[in-house]
Amino acid sequence: MNTDNFTFLCRSRSLFGKNALEHLPFELSGMGARKVFVLRDNASESSDSIRHLRPAFADSGMTLGLCPPPDQNSGTGTDILKDCYRTFTGKGYDSIIALGTGPITDLAKALNLAVSLGPEVFKRGIQPQDQAKSLLPFAYLPTRGGSGRESSCRACCNAQIFELPALAPDIVLTDERLMAADTKENIICSAFSALSVCCETFVFADNPMAKAYASAGISLLMEHLFPLLETENEWNARPAAVGNKYRRNLACIAHASAISGFLLANSTSIISFHLGNFIAENADTSGLTAGSAAAIFLPRVLEQFAGNTPALAQLLLPLGGQDAFSAVPPVQQAAAAIHILQNILNRFYQISFGAVPRSLGDAGIDKSAVARLQEKIQQEDIWTETGISGAGRDKIAAVLLRS
Amino acid sequence: MYIPDYYEFGCPVNIVAGHDSLEKTADILAVPGSSQPMLLTDKGVRQAGLADIVLDAVKDRLDIKCVEDGVPPDSDLKVVRQLAQLYNQKGCDSIIAVGGGSVLDTAKGINMLVSEKTDDLMQFTGAGALKRKLRPLIAVPTTAGTGSEVTIAAVIADHEKNRKMIFGSHFLLPDAALIDSRMTLTLPAHIRAATAMDAMAHAVEACVMLSKNPLSDAHAKEAIRRIMKHLLPLIAEPENKEGRLSLALAAALAGIAFSNSLVGMVHALGHSVGSVCHVPHGNCMAILLSYGLEYNFHKTEERIADILFSLAGPEIYAKTPKSQPAQKSIDCIRKLNRDLFQATKGLHATCLKDLKDREQHPMVPKEKLPEIAQTALGDGMVFYNPEDVDYEDWLMVLEAAWEGVPLDRTKVRKG
Amino acid sequence: MEGFIEIRPRRRFFLRLYLHIMLRVLGRAIQAAARVDEDVKKEFNAMPENYTFSLGAFPAGPCMIIGKDTQGIVRYMGSDMEKQPVHLKITLKSVRHFFSLLTFTESTPVSNARNRMIVSGDVPYACAAVRIMDIVQVYLLPRWMAKMAIKRYPRWTFKRHTVDRAKVLIRTLLGF
Numbered sequence: 001m002n003t004d005n006f007t008f009l010c011r012s013r014s015l016f017g018k019n020a021l022e023h024l025p026f027e028l029s030g031m032g033a034r035k036v037f038v039l040r041d042n043a044s045e046s047s048d049s050i051r052h053l054r055p056a057f058a059d060s061g062m063t064l065g066l067c068p069p070p071d072q073n074s075g076t077g078t079d080i081l082k083d084c085y086r087t088f089t090g091k092g093y094d095s096i097i098a099l100g101t102g103p104i105t106d107l108a109k110a111l112n113l114a115v116s117l118g119p120e121v122f123k124r125g126i127q128p129q130d131q132a133k134s135l136l137p138f139a140y141l142p143t144r145g146g147s148g149r150e151s152s153c154r155a156c157c158n159a160q161i162f163e164l165p166a167l168a169p170d171i172v173l174t175d176e177r178l179m180a181a182d183t184k185e186n187i188i189c190s191a192f193s194a195l196s197v198c199c200e201t202f203v204f205a206d207n208p209m210a211k212a213y214a215s216a217g218i219s220l221l222m223e224h225l226f227p228l229l230e231t232e233n234e235w236n237a238r239p240a241a242v243g244n245k246y247r248r249n250l251a252c253i254a255h256a257s258a259i260s261g262f263l264l265a266n267s268t269s270i271i272s273f274h275l276g277n278f279i280a281e282n283a284d285t286s287g288l289t290a291g292s293a294a295a296i297f298l299p300r301v302l303e304q305f306a307g308n309t310p311a312l313a314q315l316l317l318p319l320g321g322q323d324a325f326s327a328v329p330p331v332q333q334a335a336a337a338i339h340i341l342q343n344i345l346n347r348f349y350q351i352s353f354g355a356v357p358r359s360l361g362d363a364g365i366d367k368s369a370v371a372r373l374q375e376k377i378q379q380e381d382i383w384t385e386t387g388i389s390g391a392g393r394d395k396i397a398a399v400l401l402r403s
Numbered sequence: 404m405y406i407p408d409y410y411e412f413g414c415p416v417n418i419v420a421g422h423d424s425l426e427k428t429a430d431i432l433a434v435p436g437s438s439q440p441m442l443l444t445d446k447g448v449r450q451a452g453l454a455d456i457v458l459d460a461v462k463d464r465l466d467i468k469c470v471e472d473g474v475p476p477d478s479d480l481k482v483v484r485q486l487a488q489l490y491n492q493k494g495c496d497s498i499i500a501v502g503g504g505s506v507l508d509t510a511k512g513i514n515m516l517v518s519e520k521t522d523d524l525m526q527f528t529g530a531g532a533l534k535r536k537l538r539p540l541i542a543v544p545t546t547a548g549t550g551s552e553v554t555i556a557a558v559i560a561d562h563e564k565n566r567k568m569i570f571g572s573h574f575l576l577p578d579a580a581l582i583d584s585r586m587t588l589t590l591p592a593h594i595r596a597a598t599a600m601d602a603m604a605h606a607v608e609a610c611v612m613l614s615k616n617p618l619s620d621a622h623a624k625e626a627i628r629r630i631m632k633h634l635l636p637l638i639a640e641p642e643n644k645e646g647r648l649s650l651a652l653a654a655a656l657a658g659i660a661f662s663n664s665l666v667g668m669v670h671a672l673g674h675s676v677g678s679v680c681h682v683p684h685g686n687c688m689a690i691l692l693s694y695g696l697e698y699n700f701h702k703t704e705e706r707i708a709d710i711l712f713s714l715a716g717p718e719i720y721a722k723t724p725k726s727q728p729a730q731k732s733i734d735c736i737r738k739l740n741r742d743l744f745q746a747t748k749g750l751h752a753t754c755l756k757d758l759k760d761r762e763q764h765p766m767v768p769k770e771k772l773p774e775i776a777q778t779a780l781g782d783g784m785v786f787y788n789p790e791d792v793d794y795e796d797w798l799m800v801l802e803a804a805w806e807g808v809p810l811d812r813t814k815v816r817k818g
Numbered sequence: 819m820e821g822f823i824e825i826r827p828r829r830r831f832f833l834r835l836y837l838h839i840m841l842r843v844l845g846r847a848i849q850a851a852a853r854v855d856e857d858v859k860k861e862f863n864a865m866p867e868n869y870t871f872s873l874g875a876f877p878a879g880p881c882m883i884i885g886k887d888t889q890g891i892v893r894y895m896g897s898d899m900e901k902q903p904v905h906l907k908i909t910l911k912s913v914r915h916f917f918s919l920l921t922f923t924e925s926t927p928v929s930n931a932r933n934r935m936i937v938s939g940d941v942p943y944a945c946a947a948v949r950i951m952d953i954v955q956v957y958l959l960p961r962w963m964a965k966m967a968i969k970r971y972p973r974w975t976f977k978r979h980t981v982d983r984a985k986v987l988i989r990t991l992l993g994f
């Protein structure tokens with residue numbers, strides 16, 4: 001029996017769908033913004049997102065400051081941040097938009113820290129008295145799937161990690177028009193990491209609010225991932241003309257990814273997600289993305305830690321829908337849920353001609369490599385922040401072996 | 404899954420739930436650096452001993468500056484002004500609001516005045532008039548129904564000028580909602596039933612009305628499931644604290660759902676019955692919910708069918724022929740009402756004519772129905788209703804609900 | 819910073835022009851309907867003397883003001899918000915959303931359900947204002963278009979559909 005003893009907070013508001021962009025001036029000015037500092041990455045440049053952003057702000061009376069996409073050659077991250085900081089404060093901006101995914105949102109969050117709490121924050125770190133301070137209005141506008149971290153309350157800046165509830169974006173706005181063409185590997189990576197986070201939260205969190213977000217995220221992924229990737233016949237074909245259907249589906253994946261970020265902000269121990277990132281960093285094979293790895297671990301983690309619990313059986317509901325759930329007898333529901341997850345991998349293995357691995361073996365990680373990784377897991381203290389105990393680590397090692 | 408072309412969703416309230424969540428108050432207030440709250444409640448809540456439970460839980464670590472129980476059943480501008488003055492005089496730095504909708508609305512009103520350092524509330528009416536964060540406010544709901552701890556709106560009546568001021572801003576939301584199973588222990592059975600049906604109406608309307616979206620659906624369906632599972636057992640055995648907490652959470656989930664996707668004609672009509680005949684909101688909701696579904700049946704059959712799974716569970720869902728689930732959903736809600744009628748020994752009315760006040764006089768005489776229908780024409784919630792409703796339509800629904808007979812769906816006018 | 823540009827997005831001329839024209843037509847049509855149609859008359863009669871309401875876009879987009887003058891006669895009062903107090907404001911969150919509304923690609927209920935409208939003022943009169951605009955749209959638009967713009971196409975008498983409609987259209991054109 002779960003006891004419903006929990007706290008849950010999702011600071012961000014989601015704005016999703018058609019003409020969403022036109023809501024942004026109203027929302028930002030509702031938070032007191034007049035001059036908006038816009039950061040964007042190269043992907044958003046390719047989707048020509050500024051072309052949509054400008055008219056959305058027409059007639060709003062607000063001013064936009066457009067930064068060029070950060071160039072890899074123009075210096076270190078710190079240089080770019082300093083540059084932004086000078087421009088931002090010098091010209092009196094009062095709010096931030098991050099247009100794009102991944103590093104650009106980290107830059108936006110770091111900039112928000114610097115301009116709201118002062119640049120000393122990078123030396124002194126986050127102090128308890130900072131917890132209550134509010135930062136400047138910050139909107140995150142995904143142009144692709146994303147990793148989920150964008151909408152969480154963490155920022156990574158030069159290997160320093162900052163965590164503050166107010167760092168989560170005030171607004172996550174997903175507009176189909178902003179979606180950029182992306183490689184299938186990237187889309188799968190985003191979708192799979194979101195799926196892992198949502199599924200694990202759904203099964204392990206004794207928290208109806210988190211479960212509600214998670215189940216919506218899972219349903220979004222289940223309904224839009226396959227249509228998105230099956231719009232073209234050949235796996236290796238380049239993403240050609242980006243049609244409306246493609247954009248709509250990708251927007252749904254981006255939306256689910258943002259939802260997974262809300263959940264990441266409320267839970268530290270999403271095992272498959274962390275394990276996926278760990279493997280992607282430490283394994284010797286290239287091409288195994290963190291998302292793919294997380295999806296490989298996900299069914300094993302659920303089996304290992306949730307076994308035949310009612311919570312795992314319930315997972316069939318968002319994965320399969322109401323009709324499928326009520327068709328399966330209760331004793332078979334847990335197995336059916338695992339089966340669906342495994343089947344997703346198998347199907348992608350097939351349609352990608354083996355490019356998406358079903359197991360660590362497919363990804364070229366052999367038994368000896370697994371043994372080395374297992375050792376590393378036991379030693380390293382990367383798990384302390386996730387709060388997983390020694391026994392848990394043994395179980396994780398077992399997960400690794402069975403994957 | 405139904406995804407509308409456009410939707411918004413969010414609830415930036417820290418939800419803290421448990422059997423001892425009140426004890427976390429000091430920690431939550433410590434984050435913004437507050438330690439001298441005003442405790443705001445009403446006489447009923449105080450008499451039930453709930454304010455004392457809160458005081459006991461927080462007094463060691465907080466310096467409660469004043470405990471005020473003068474909030475009237477519907478919030479009042481004069482009271483808000485008085486209490487705001489008191490807040491300033493006593494040097495409070497935050498508010499803990501213990502109670503139902505009117506306590507929280509009053510607290511929101513006080514918070515606007517003291518944070519913006521003014522005594523004119525008028526300037527904040529309408530949507531989006533506030534531009535920055537207010538002072539800390541913590542909500543402790545005591546009814547498991549209204550969901551006002553997670554709604555952005557506040558309604559404050561100006562009795563002198565005889566009008567209602569409506570406020571809507573994300574800055575009005577409390578910083579945290581403490582959902583504690585102790586708060587609903589002493590709730591009388593019929594009030595528990597009525598408030599839970601209010602939550603049910605929020606959840607069901609959120610799933611059926613025009614602003615339905617995937618995230619509000621997920622919240623609403625979980626709320627429906629919990630109410631169906633726990634409400635009846637809890638009437639028989641209120642000591643079950645897991646059940647109480649689950650039901651209180653259902654109310655919060657339903658509140659989150661409807662504050663994002665809004666409610667329709669059931670609430671429009673309910674507000675009107677409430678304001679004309681002074682019937683408690685929950686009772687109106689219990690009676691009117693099924694009629695709202697019947698009225699919109701031709702436009703929302705699929706949506707009504709979709710909630711059967713949460714209402715009746717997978718087994719009944721699987722066994723219901725594909726042509727009947729929507730009707731079955733409506734039957735489920737009617738059956739719940741009848742069961743509650745039995746469980747509360749007749750105190751939970753199932754039709755308008757059965758509603759009685761303390762002296763056993765009928766609360767809704769039939770000759771009042773035209774006045775109610777007229778009032779309903781001016782309720783904004785009807786905007787979110789899928790089908791249009793005019794004066795004759797309101798009257799038709801009211802007459803059926805008064806008698807307690809199902810609505811004749813063939814008589815509903817379709818476009 | 820190199821490559822940094824600061825812009826103040828300009829107003830969109832054609833969008834605004836269209837809205838100005840449509841608002842003028844709509845405003846005159848409401849004024850006309852208030853003289854011809856019994857239901858519209860009734861709605862206005864319930865409003866207090868000197869009551870005005872506006873339909874516009876955030877933050878200072880095109881708008882129209884309708885109100886009763888001191889004699890209780892309904893008038894289209896142009897678009898100058900400074901000239902008279904406005905008691906009820908219906909505001910679309912952007913000019914673009916306003917455009918969708920007045921090109922009838924997004925109906926009033928849909929626009930409202932998508933949270934694109936904000937109402938400040940007395941809600942009962944806002945309901946009345948929406949009902950008035952619904953009726954006026956039925957007068958102005960061909961049946962198939964009006965069906966998209968409102969929830970339920972009303973069953974009117976033949977006279978209302980023909981004679982009254984003609985009266986409203988002529989008065990709208992001539993502006994009295």
Ligand SMILES: [Fe+2]
Nearest residue numbers: 549601605684
């Ligand atoms: Fe309600």
